[in-house]
Amino acid sequence: MDNKKKRQSMMLYAIIAVVVVVVLRSVVYPNVVGQSVxxxxxxxxxxxxxxxxxxxxxxxxxxxxxxxxxxxxxxxxxxxxxxxxxxxxxxxxxxxxxxxxxxxxxxESSNMLLYALMIYGLPILLLILGGWFLNRQLKKSMGDDGPSMSFGGGGLGGFGKSGAKVVAEKETGVTFKDVAGQDEAKESLAELVSFLEKPQRYEAIGAKLPRGALLVGPPGTGKTLLAKAVAGEAKVPFFSISGSEFVEMFVGRGAAKVRDLFKQANEKAPCIVFIDEIDTVGKRRDAGLSTNDEREQTLNQLLTEMDGFDNHKGIVVIGATNRPDTLDPALLRPGRFDRRVPVELPDLAGRKAILALHADDVKMEGSIDLDVIARATPGASGADLSNIINEAALRAVRMGRSRVTQEDIQESVEVVIAGEKRKSTVLSDKEKKIVAYHEIGHAMVAAAQKGQAPVSKITIVPRTSGALGYTMQVEEDEHYLVTKEEAMEQIAVMCGGRSAEELIFKQVTTGASNDIERATKLARNMVTQYGMSDRFGMVALGQVQNRYLGGDAALTCSEGTAQEIDDEVMRIVEEAHQNALKILRENQFKLHELARYLQVKETITGEEFMAIFTRDNDFLPKREDDAS
Missing domain, CATH: 3.30.720.210 (Signal recognition particle alu RNA binding heterodimer, srp9/1)
Known part of the structure; x- marks a missing residue:
């Protein structure tokens, strides 16, 4: 224990002694010497x-x-x-x-002696004893004097202990069978399991056990579940701790916790140490004024421990984060976190597998089609899909059914995406009419463009998310690339609602605020990231920040170029807006017919919409593969 920590400890007890003096003078003294002369x-x-x-x-x-x-x-x-x-x-x-x-x-003069002893003697005694006790406990908690004596945690009040939870001594109860939709991540981690099960095979050829693996991906994709599955497959103890538990008010406590964590891991080796949200303690070090000495000391200790432990014992550190861009380079180098395992949002096949995994725990009817649900949930994480199945089960119970139906699952998708139906919100006839034309405007522009996903549902029932209605589109196939033409068509669909209001009512409302925000964001990405602007060409003018947390792009250009970017974004959105107006003008009769129909039924399916829209309508493009 260094002198700095000693001084800090003694200052703490000096403060405690002053508090004791104040309490004694205000509470005890009047009672003791109330009879003084x-x-x-x-x-x-x-x-x-x-x-x-x-x-x-x-x-x-x-x-x-x-x-x-x-x-x-x-x-x-x-x-x-x-x-x-x-x-x-x-x-x-x-x-x-x-x-x-x-x-x-x-x-009564003896009371004065008692008063002097209590006011001056007792605090001095407490200070001496407290300093001696604190010095002894800090030495023990930092490994200077054998095993530490603890108050339910080790060190003084448990300050020196890591707080890591041993989830299981031998089995976590989770294996790779319990993880769906992350086949590539499981393959990357399967070798760690092999290392932990039979390390001698790799030692014989001279290979070294990886010290750590870093799981990176958006929230809810199953990073913690994967770490537990590795421990469950290898049947080794699993230590779990959050990065925020290392950072404390007292300087040096975080580093002591790191030391204690790896000490426990050495005793239980082979084992897995899982540090969730490792970016809390592993942020990049710099010389800025916002630096945190405690966090940096904790990070330095973590780096030292990962370099110092004997990897032949079978200790693997697994970290999880959704902000890998903020991590310190020293933490990411080989020899510490040797592997970086992306845990991305599941694709169509992955979503279907996740839905099937969670559906096994729920009683369902035999006619459930999970493929339809998987297609309707692009961009959903594993946690979202689990919540959809649970919401469907809750709805079945509310409806008095013993099994979940297809309708329950489809409604739960809308609940997760747009919220519950707002029964207390009753639109006036005028507002209902405007919302109906708005949503039909979206649907008609989407149906009239061959590159857009088919419309599956249109509703003007208000939702708790604030939406007064919405148009749902479901892709027929999974797409990983978007062309410039398809991006322009998407913006045109977003402009369809506002365009319908302008065309029919000759005025605009606030209902298109979310559409405008999304259209502007996509147009800006086309200019700054995708190189889809004729004005700037194939030049990156922005950098994405916090990609896994849905962060926006920060411009990396001069002020003059930023003004030109704004002009180009406005031009792209306006071009798409005029395209939407053109489609609606050419199909204005169908716009009136479908809007009236929607006002009466409030919710219509994609089949109903297309049956009315395609009736005697030769304007629709042919949906065929242009590459064939």
């Missing part, structure tokens, strides 16, 4: 006798002083004054006022 002059004594306030008087001939008492019981108070020489009337005065001047008065 007060000094007054002789005239005051005579006045109090004449006022019949004095109960007892003792004449002290040794030092010519007078002790007298006023009041009785708890209200008694002792006074002292100097005797007046040759006052022959004092005895008669005392007799006239019935004062017991011959009574013995207890000496």
């Amino acid at each position: 007060k000094e007054v002059d002789y005239s005051t004594f005579i006045s109090m006798v004449d006022d019949n306030k004095v109960e007892k008087v003792q004449l002290n001939t040794n030092n010519d002083s007078i002790l007298f008492v006023t009041g009785e019981g708890d209200g008694a108070q002792t006074y002292r004054c100097n005797a007046f020489p040759n006052d022959t009337t004092l005895v008669k005065r005392l007799e006239d006022h019935n004062v017991q001047f011959a009574a013995e008065i207890p000496d």
Whole structure:
């Protein structure tokens, strides 16, 4: 333990001693020395006798002083004054006022000694004992003096202990069979399991066990579940701790926790140490004013421990984060986190596998088609899909059914995406009409463009997310690339609702705010990231920040170029807007027909929409593969 930590510990106990002094002076002292002797002059004594306030008087001939008492019981108070020489009337005065001047008065001076001991002696004693005890415990908690004595945690109040939870000694109860939709990540981690199960095979050829693996991906994709599955497959102890648990108010405590964590891991080896949200403690170090000494000390200790432990014992550190761009380069280098395992959002096949995995735990009808649900949930994480199945089960119970139906699951998809139906919100006839034309505008622009996903549902029932209605599109196949034409068509679909309002009502409302936001974001990405602008060409003008957390792109250009980017974004959105207006003008009769139909039914399926839209309509493009 260094001198800095000693000084900090002693300062802490000095503060505690000051607090004790204040408490004793304000609470204990009045009770202890409430009977202390007060000094007054002789005239005051005579006045109090004449006022019949004095109960007892003792004449002290040794030092010519007078002790007298006023009041009785708890209200008694002792006074002292100097005797007046040759006052022959004092005895008669005392007799006239019935004062017991011959009574013995207890000496209260001993209370002053008790007061001094409690006010000054006790804090000094506490400071000495506390400093000795703290010094001893810090030495033990940091490994300087054998095993530490603890108060339910180790060190002083558990400060030196890591707080890591041992999830299981041998089996976590989770294996790779319990993880769906992450086949590539499981393949990358399967070798760690082999290392932990049979390390001698790799030692024989001279291979070294990887010290760590870093799981990176969006929230809800199953990073913690994968780490547990590795431990479950290898049947080794699994230590789990969050990065935030290392960072504390007291300097040095985080580093002590790291040391204790790896000490426990050495005792349980082979094992897995899982650090969730490792970016909390592993952020990039810099010389800025916002640096955190405690966090940096903890990171330095983590780097040292990962370099120092014997990997032949079979200790693997698995970290998880959704902000890998903020991690310190020293933490990511080979020899610490040797492997970086992406845990991305599942594709169509992965979503179907995840839905099937969670559906096994729920009673369902035999006619459930999970493929339809998987197609309707692009971009959903494993946690989202699990929530969809659970919401479907809850809805089945509310409806009084013993099994989940297809309708329950489809409704739960809408609940997760747009929220519950708002039964308390009742639209006026005028607003209902505007919303109907708005949603049909989206649907018609989408149906009239061959590169857009088919419409599956249109509704004008308000939802708790704030949407007064929505148009749902479901892709027929999984797409990983988007052409410039398809991006322009997507923006046109987003402009379809506002365009319908302009065309029919000759005015605009606030209902298109979300559409405008999405259209502007896509247009800006086309210019700054995708190189889809004729004006700028194939030049990156922005950099994505916090990609796994849905972060926007920060511009990496001059102010003049930023102004030109704004002009280009406005041009792209306006071009798509005019395209949407053109489609709606050419199909205005169908727009009126479908809007009236939607006002009456409030919710229609994609089949109903297409049946009306394609009836006697030759404008629709042919949906065929242009590459064939």
